[in-house]
Amino acid sequence: MRMVDIIHSKRDGQELTDNEIQFFVEGYTKGEIPDYQASAFMMAVYFQGMTARETAVLTQAMVDSGETIDLSAIEGHKVDKHSTGGVGDKVTFIVGPLVASAGVPVAKMSGRGLGHTGGTLDKLEAISGLQIEMSKEQFIENVNKHKLAVAGQTGNLAPADKKLYALRDVTATVEAIPLIAGSIMSKKLASGADSIVLDVKTGSGAFMKTLEDSESLAKEMVAIGNNLGRKTVAIISDMNQPLGYEVGNANEIKEAAAILQGADVPDLRELSLEIASHMTVLADAFSDYAEARKTLEENIGNGKAFDAFRSFIEAQGGDVSMIDDTDKLPQAKHHIDVLSDEEGFVSEIDAESIGVAAMYLGAGRATKDDEINHAVGITLKKKIGDAVQKGDVLVTLHADTETPEDSIQKVKQAYRFSQEKTERPILIHKVITE
Incomplete structure (x- = not known):
């Protein structure tokens, strides 16, 4: 079996056999298949996709590539x-x-x-x-x-x-x-x-x-x-x-x-x-x-x-x-209110921007070696659909610096307003069982 043939088959939209998928996962894990062939295979998957069977076989092969945790000593259905x-x-x-x-x-x-x-x-x-x-x-x-x-x-x-x-x-x-x-x-x-x-x-x-x-x-x-x-x-x-x-x-x-x-x-x-x-x-x-x-x-x-x-x-x-x-949990040194420059109703909050603002404060990691500051964070005071007057508090920043300008600007960028009341987003879109 050759990896180039497996890449060729998937590139052309063919369904791979169990043995072909297992050959790829085992060979790549052991270093027998080079990165350039694994890259070509994954790009073929990106464009051609996989059937449910292929994806299940790929997943099981990845499980089998290492240890599994035996929790059979735990009583009941885990x-x-x-x-x-x-x-x-x-x-x-x-x-x-x-x-x-x-x-x-x-x-x-x-x-x-x-x-x-x-x-x-x-x-x-x-x-x-x-x-x-x-x-x-x-x-x-x-x-x-x-x-x-x-x-x-x-x-x-x-x-x-x-x-x-x-x-x-x-x-x-x-x-x-x-x-x-x-x-x-x-x-x-x-x-x-x-x-x-x-x-x-x-x-x-x-x-x-x-x-x-x-x-x-x-x-x-x-x-x-x-x-x-x-x-x-x-x-x-x-x-x-x-x-x-x-x-x-x-x-x-x-x-x-x-x-x-x-x-x-x-x-x-x-x-x-x-x-x-x-x-x-x-x-x-x-x-x-x-x-x-x-x-x-x-x-x-x-x-x-x-x-x-x-x-x-x-x-x-x-x-x-x-x-x-919970007041005994770590507390930040400063609590800074970010005020609205506009009035109306909150129509959007870019969640990712709020997350980045929290990271700027030290709540997250930009690299794996960064240390987490457990005390800092953000408390939202206004969410989608809420009425806002100019000067109202949008969020409170919990910071260890007095002027976290990057976080303040990121929060202001996150909020959007409209003059008409916006309905709150649907929370649960679907439940999928099969």
């Missing part, structure tokens, strides 16, 4: 969730305790962030003492005892994906849907969950800017999961403005804790309940979505969800008093 990323997305900190409060185990492997704000692990580390590195045995024990653990990814998961991801970034093939789907799902499948709920973002602050592209990606990933024996559901949610009101690390932990105690942040609460409900149904904890949703809403009201959050934080060494009194 569910996981994955978000394609967004601004103000602190859903994991709400969904995890919600699902755990229903007795369903959540064993989550997460990463650090490169971009607007920290990743899941960075945000958790805003809580003093919280440990995200632990042995596999401790991780399993925590899930069995508390139904929830979040840890850094360990082992050599999907090394083929790491190599291909780096190459895609420099060969203009990042947007190839089969390659994106395979990349995301290979890591999820290697992490050992029985079922997966995917939160696929769409809009200005999302990787996929259009609903059409987001739906294509969601369908591809659901097909991979189901074809490889994992019950998978995808929710396409809006990212045309930040999720909730808080952007930053400590800020987002604070808002998540508030939701679990019953705070009314409509978009964040709704999306979290939507995802958590589907997760518990996939785990067969409830017979249908309506029953799951009702119970999870009750678990916010009766304190069970917040108790699950506290138990999880305490089990991983975190200072629970920072959750009980």
Whole structure:
């Protein structure tokens, strides 16, 4: 078998065999296939696409290229969730305790962030003492005892994906849907969950800017999961403005804790309940979505969800008093109001610009070696559809410098106004189950 023949077949739109796809993944992982041939193959995929079967085989080959995590010692049906990323997305900190409060185990492997704000692990580390590195045995024990653990990814998961991801970034093939789907799902499948709920973002602050592209990606990933024996559901949610009101690390932990105690942040609460409900149904904890949703809403009201959050934080060494009194979380030195120069109704908020403004403050990383400042961030005071008078506060910047001009300008660029009231964006566009 020759790689040039495989490239030729895919270039001409032919469907590859299992052996051909496995030959490519194994050969490239071992260094037997050079970058220039892998680049040519990925460009052929970019233009010709892959069938559902081909994409599933590609994903499984990437899973098989490294270690897989055996979570069979965890009692019950293990569910996981994955978000394609967004601004103000602190859903994991709400969904995890919600699902755990229903007795369903959540064993989550997460990463650090490169971009607007920290990743899941960075945000958790805003809580003093919280440990995200632990042995596999401790991780399993925590899930069995508390139904929830979040840890850094360990082992050599999907090394083929790491190599291909780096190459895609420099060969203009990042947007190839089969390659994106395979990349995301290979890591999820290697992490050992029985079922997966995917939160696929769409809009200005999302990787996929259009609903059409987001739906294509969601369908591809659901097909991979189901074809490889994992019950998978995808929710396409809006990212045309930040999720909730808080952007930053400590800020987002604070808002998540508030939701679990019953705070009314409509978009964040709704999306979290939507995802958590589907997760518990996939785990067969409830017979249908309506029953799951009702119970999870009750678990916010009766304190069970917040108790699950506290138990999880305490089990991983975190200072629970920072959750009980979120004013104890890291605080920035300065709080600067950004005022509106216009009046009318907020018609657009470029979520990506808000994210960049937060990164300028130090909430995120421009390079992998940058240090996260957990204290800094942004609180939105106006969202799409809100009335604004000239001089009203649009956002409050939490900064360690008195005059963060770059962030102020970026926020002002993010907001657009109209004289007619704009309807709030649809939050959940579609739920895809097959």
